[in-house]
Amino acid sequence: MIPVTPTLSLDDREVELSFIRSSGPGGQNVNKVATAVQLRFDARRSPSLPNDVAIRLMALAGKRATTDGVIVITANRHRTQEMNRKDAIDRLVEMIVKATHVPKRRVATKVSKGQKKQRLEGKRKRSGVKSSRRVGAGEWD
Numbered sequence: 001m002i003p004v005t006p007t008l009s010l011d012d013r014e015v016e017l018s019f020i021r022s023s024g025p026g027g028q029n030v031n032k033v034a035t036a037v038q039l040r041f042d043a044r045r046s047p048s049l050p051n052d053v054a055i056r057l058m059a060l061a062g063k064r065a066t067t068d069g070v071i072v073i074t075a076n077r078h079r080t081q082e083m084n085r086k087d088a089i090d091r092l093v094e095m096i097v098k099a100t101h102v103p104k105r106r107v108a109t110k111v112s113k114g115q116k117k118q119r120l121e122g123k124r125k126r127s128g129v130k131s132s133r134r135v136g137a138g139e140w141d
Helices: 027-031 051-064 081-100 113-133
Strands: 002-005 008-010 015-020 036-042 070-075
Touching: 002 081, 008 081, 015 081, 036 081, 051 070, 051 081, 070 081
Parallel strands: none
Antiparallel strands: 002 008, 015 036, 036 070
């Protein structure tokens, strides 16, 4: 089990890990050992995730999500398989934690009549000040 939040955890079988050759650090070892990790997680069909969390997760994943709802994370920051595996799982967990937070609904507000009147009055005053500065409007003739 992969703990995500106190009330939510993923089954290990839901996460598919495959190891690929990394283009990152590792020297000559890069050409011989598959240290990069490609994590695949089917968010759409996951029994561990509530439907609303899965929808927000796929939206958060952006280009990392396929059209089928599978999230693909590639980790190759480290030189070892184990560190890259941990990194990929941590990134998935972090993304799911972000998806569990329900965004606040924005309440549309209206500008009050008093505020509109005050704004227009200020514009009128400023217009008067500027027009009095124009040549031909005052004593400058």
